[in-house]
Amino acid sequence: MRKASLISIASYLPERILTNADLENLVETSDEWIVKRTGIKERRIAQDEATSDIATKAARLAIERSGLRSDEIDALICATITPDHFCMPSTACKIAANLGLNTGITAFDISAACTGFIYLLELANSLVTSGAKKNVLIVGAEKLSSIVDYTDRSTCILFGDGAGAGVVSLSDENEIIDVHTASDGRFGDLLITPGQGSACVADENMLKNRQNFIKMNGNEVFKIAVSTLTKDVVEILEKNKISSDEIDFFIPHQANFRIIDAVKQRLKLPDEKCVLTVQKYGNTSSASIPMALNDAYENGRIKNGSLLLLDAFGGGFTWGSALLRFGGVDFDKISNAIKS
Numbered sequence: 001m002r003k004a005s006l007i008s009i010a011s012y013l014p015e016r017i018l019t020n021a022d023l024e025n026l027v028e029t030s031d032e033w034i035v036k037r038t039g040i041k042e043r044r045i046a047q048d049e050a051t052s053d054i055a056t057k058a059a060r061l062a063i064e065r066s067g068l069r070s071d072e073i074d075a076l077i078c079a080t081i082t083p084d085h086f087c088m089p090s091t092a093c094k095i096a097a098n099l100g101l102n103t104g105i106t107a108f109d110i111s112a113a114c115t116g117f118i119y120l121l122e123l124a125n126s127l128v129t130s131g132a133k134k135n136v137l138i139v140g141a142e143k144l145s146s147i148v149d150y151t152d153r154s155t156c157i158l159f160g161d162g163a164g165a166g167v168v169s170l171s172d173e174n175e176i177i178d179v180h181t182a183s184d185g186r187f188g189d190l191l192i193t194p195g196q197g198s199a200c201v202a203d204e205n206m207l208k209n210r211q212n213f214i215k216m217n218g219n220e221v222f223k224i225a226v227s228t229l230t231k232d233v234v235e236i237l238e239k240n241k242i243s244s245d246e247i248d249f250f251i252p253h254q255a256n257f258r259i260i261d262a263v264k265q266r267l268k269l270p271d272e273k274c275v276l277t278v279q280k281y282g283n284t285s286s287a288s289i290p291m292a293l294n295d296a297y298e299n300g301r302i303k304n305g306s307l308l309l310l311d312a313f314g315g316g317f318t319w320g321s322a323l324l325r326f327g328g329v330d331f332d333k334i335s336n337a338i339k340s
């Protein structure tokens with residue numbers, strides 16, 4: 001049976017940092033409230049860059065670290081809820097052009113909100129193991145600052161911009177063991193950007209009512225996220241007969257420290273096995289898992305063969321989890337090669 005592996009990971013962080021102190025000047029909030037309720041201290045903001053620009057930077061590095069030539073990439077899938085353009089062209093097509101990938105490759109966007117990277121893993125795994133493609137570039141990238149209402153204190157403190165990317169390739173070892181993706185559209189209204197779609201067209205009223213921005217019933221989303229994720233991670237471990245002790249690193253979607261902590265406690269995982277970046281980057285939706293994965297990789301924590309458990313929950317609702325052995329080259333080896 002054919003196997004697929006995540007053979008590289010990379011990310012790109014926009015330079016500008018938006019701190020809790022900056023937000024105190026915009027809305028009635030405090031650093032103390034934000035840190036206590038979410039764990040977030042700062043987030044990155046893309047200024048003169050669109051989603052495809054930040055995505056291209058992460059994707060270029062992911063290809064470089066995979067050891068493949070860019071003409072060996074035969075599909076590119078981008079998960080984003082902040083595409084460059086509302087309808088077309090897709091952000092994936094723009095990234096492919098920016099990178100100078102082969103004309104004619106398969107390129108498309110998916111919309112699965114914060115669960116985007118888990119959906120990408122399932123798609124890439126299926127494309128590679130079915131024999132349809134050999135090397136799939138997957139990118140989670142968001143410029144959430146373009147849909148955040150900086151007059152709404154209940155949401156503007158949460159979100160940031162960023163991009164993460166990886167390459168999934170045919171491989172005999174360190175495979176993607178299992179991916180589970182799910183959805184429940186009945187809860188769509190609890191986390192929604194109502195405006196600028198066929199249900200709420202772009203007109204003066206839409207803008208006046210700020211319908212083009214994220215609206216969230218945070219408390220309800222929080223409760224459902226905790227109960228859904230604690231169940232989902234247990235199920236994927238049981239299904240694959242893997243105990244939580246065997247997990248080297250837990251890399252959750254970075255929405256709120258308290259959600260991550262609840263799942264970590266359910267699995268009885270020690271702090272050192274949990275990758276946390278929410279304090280530095282906030283919630284970057286589909287980019288959050290690959291950005292966190294890359295953080296742990298560049299810090300030398302994640303190595304070739306590390307057993308990883310990922311989970312995510314987001315708008316839709318969508319959620320999912322993944323179990324995989326990381327197949328990338330040890331970062332120390334890459335950095336030594338760059339030095340020599």
Ligand code: UT7
Pocket residue numbers: 028029030033034037038114153154155157217218219220221222225255256259283285313314315
């Ligand atoms: O990534 C996709 C999934 N998204 C998530 O998982 C996010 C899930 N939700 C959350 O993380 C949390 O619900 C929030 C961090 C958004 C909010 O925390 P909470 O503990 O659920 O607070 P709350 O919404 O119940 O609000 C509690 C109080 C309210 O005041 P009253 O009514 O008790 O007087 C809010 O008005 O806190 C107030 N509040 C704030 N105060 C200071 C809400 N936002 C702020 C703020 N600063 N920024």
